[in-house]
Amino acid sequence: MLRSITTRRKSLLRFFLFVLVLLVVRHAFLSPTPSMPKPPSPDDVASSLLAEKGLQLQSLKVIQSLWAGYGYICQLNASPSTKTSPDSSGQTTRSTSTANSGISTPLEGQPGSYILKLITPPPAKPEDESHIRKILSYQVEQYFYTHLAPQMPASIPVAECLASINEHHPDGSSTTAMILSDLKESFPLAGEKREILNATQVHAAIDWLASFHGFWWPKVKTLNRALLVRPPLEEAQLRQLHAQHGKSTMPTTVWLNGGYTYLSTRRSEFSTLAADHDSEWNEPLTDWIEGDVSLAEMVANVLAPREKEQGWGPTEEYVTLIHGDVKSENLFTTASGEDVAFYDFQYTGLGLGVCDLAKLFTCSVPLGLLTSSTRVPRELGMQPEEEALLRRYLAKVKNTARKGYDWDIFVRHWETALVDWLRFQASWGFWGNTEWLEARVRHIIKDENWRQGIIGNRTYAERGSPVA
Structure with missing residues (x-):
């Protein structure tokens, strides 16, 4: 008799526990839960x-x-x-x-x-x-x-x-x-894809960039670099520290380093390239060639703008404001193509103007405006077509800024920007004039004078001379 009562009690207890579980589950799935505020329309x-x-x-x-x-x-x-x-x-x-x-x-x-x-x-x-x-x-x-x-x-x-x-x-x-x-x-034609830009539009785009870079070149020294935006993770940490110490919200200005492809913000992609031993660019860009530093890291160090407290970089004299995402998809042109207007300034910040040109030439300039060769050789020096575009840019940027920029120094900067741009493409994915870009960089990194200039940057602080 006692055993029968105990059994019934256990059965009732199991039943009540089962009902309780059902009620909890029902509440979890059917009751209203807090949600994010609906974004404004x-x-x-x-x-x-x-x-x-x-x-x-x-x-x-x-x-x-x-x-x-x-x-x-x-x-x-x-x-x-x-x-x-x-x-x-x-x-x-x-x-x-x-x-x-x-x-x-x-x-x-x-x-x-x-x-x-x-x-x-x-x-x-x-x-x-x-x-x-x-x-x-x-x-x-x-x-x-x-x-x-x-x-x-x-x-x-x-x-x-x-x-x-x-x-x-x-x-x-x-x-x-x-x-x-x-x-x-006023600018009814969208740039859209690379093949749509003709010679007139390319020249107009180069003129716009030269004017933009030249206008800001003498003025960027007035910017307070302590307020410029750092690489994303570093900036997030700084803002978190400000908040923890009860400081006011940090203002957002422009990037300390313009663009979105520079090495300090693409470390994970660079690590992938360093681990990809099947890639042609693994060894020349990621292997250590001077102590524990790779060629890609040296190149990035040459191009990177810095705060004064970090010591001015070797290209500081030529730093301006760059667009940061130059491509035909980010411009409109007039019906004649003789004038353009760029938009999408999300990655505007400090840098060398040649960094904008590197992306423009690779992603938006028809190959025939860079070389007359119908078949791009494995290694390629600067061709007359490429030089003509660069000299057009340099003349206008110097005239706008009313500052000097020696052709040989400019070319060194240009070649360095091409190597850095290829580093990003090799680690993220190639598009555009890929054969031309790779052929140019194969030629550049074999140039002993260029290599010594990049390696010599490690002692720049002691010499105080720009890479040239």
């Missing part, structure tokens, strides 16, 4: 920013989704608002305690076509370098359009910023947005 953001400028949204069309679904690029049409704007004076744009204010421009109150760039990414992950790089790049671009672009003359055309916001939310997410003038109003 492009229509809402555009309407809000336009209202501050005395405009109202008429239509909006999404023309592109951003990397990893982080936002949108939209074309919109606006007309003067019939309502009184709370910011009718037009002195400033919307800002918050954690926002960078935009600037008013001559576009204010004018109807027409505009471009909205809206970025609403998820919170940053501490070790996700690609994610952090992208988040920082959008803020860098906003700084360029709101603070640097207004300083540039009309002869170096870029989009004008009508309004912008950069808001950081308590959950770690953010909203960054800009309304820009529509470049296609």
Whole structure:
């Protein structure tokens, strides 16, 4: 009898435990759970920013989704608002305690076509370098359009910023947005793919870059390098330290090292190349040739801009502001192709102008403008076609900056930039004029004078002379 009662009690206990588990599971799957705030819609953001400028949204069309679904690029049409704007004076744009204010421009109150760039990414992950790089790049671009672009003359055309916001939310997410003038109003042809650029457009692109580099060359010395953006992981650590010590949010300016391919931000890809013994470029670029330093690391050291406290680099005298992502997809041209306007300034920062040229020549210039050879040989020195483009650039950049730049020094810088650009492609993936690039670098790294100049950089601080 006692055993029967005990058995029934155990059965009841198992039943109640089973019911309890079902209730817990049901609650976990069916009850509402906290979720991330819904990102603002492009229509809402555009309407809000336009209202501050005395405009109202008429239509909006999404023309592109951003990397990893982080936002949108939209074309919109606006007309003067019939309502009184709370910011009718037009002195400033919307800002918050954690926002960078935009600037008013001559576009204010004018109807027409505009471009909205809206970025609403998820919170940053501490070790996700690609994610952090992208988040920082959008803020860098906003700084360029709101603070640097207004300083540039009309002869170096870029989009004008009508309004912008950069808001950081308590959950770690953010909203960054800009309304820009529509470049296609004056530059109707998109550069798109490499094969579309003709000789006239290539010359116009080189002239624009020379003017841009020449304009900023004498001016970059006024930038406070302590405030420039470091490589992504380093910058994230600095900002975390600031927050832990209760310091104010670090402002985002431009990159200390412009571009997104420099070695200190591509260490994982470089490690992959160093481990790939089947790659032609494994040994010449990653093997140690001077103590424990590889040729690729020496090249990167020559090109890298630095803070004064780190000691000026061997190319410091020639450092300017570079675009950082030069390719035909990032420009528009006039119908004749004689004038261009670049956009997408996410990787703008300090560097040598030849670093912009290296990507342009490889990814956007037709091969026939670099060499007359129908078949690229395994090794290739500078051809007359390539030299003509480089001399065109150099003449204009010197004239714009009103500074000297010896041809031989310029060529050394150019060759060094080509080697560095190939290092990135070899570790990440080749595209563009691959045969030409590899043939040029095979020739360059066999040049004993070039090699000694790069290796000699290790004692630069003692000699104080530029690599030439």
